[in-house]
Amino acid sequence: MSLSLEQLVNKYPEARVWAFGDSAALADSLVTLVIAGKKVASCGSLQSWKDDEEKPEPGGYSIVLDGASQPRCVIRTTGLFLTRFDRVTAEMAMLEGEDDLSLESWRREHQRFFQHTGTFHPEMELVFETFQLVEVI
Structure with missing residues (x-):
């Protein structure tokens, strides 16, 4: 039962x-990956x-x-940390689970996203969040 x-x-x-x-x-695609x-x-x-009025915090649910x-x-x-767009690593890109999992595709798609929101800069600061799946609805 849902x-x-x-x-x-x-x-x-x-x-x-x-x-x-x-x-x-994109919402459908990303939640499916989760x-x-x-x-x-x-x-x-x-x-x-x-x-954001409601910020993620370690231990918090979404x-x-x-x-x-x-x-x-x-x-x-499970974790939050600050990094910059130009310092995202291949391992971090892989954790996001998108496209072909490469850093190159991560940079391309995230640059597109941030440009769409009007915030892109190669040295922009990012909040990187890790999480675990608790329940599928």
Whole structure:
């Protein structure tokens, strides 16, 4: 039986509720990677992290939505650290589980994303988050 968003919020009362990416298609793609166990990390600009009212914190839960704003899984943050776009390593890119897992594809797709949001700079600071899958909805 699938739990509703309301039931999940009751089960995880402190959880953040959000979707990956900047489009419904990307949200669907990335949450599918999380559920498959291929995506165990994500990153965002330090500025957007500062602007976010609900920040991830180690040990905190997130209810991850798909592109239709339906809950698909629950993850738990295992770590956060600060880095720069130009200092992301191949290992970090692989943890994000996207595309062909290479640093080159990571840079290309993340540059596209950050340019779309108007925040890209090669030396921009990023908050890199690692997480574990807790529950599939």
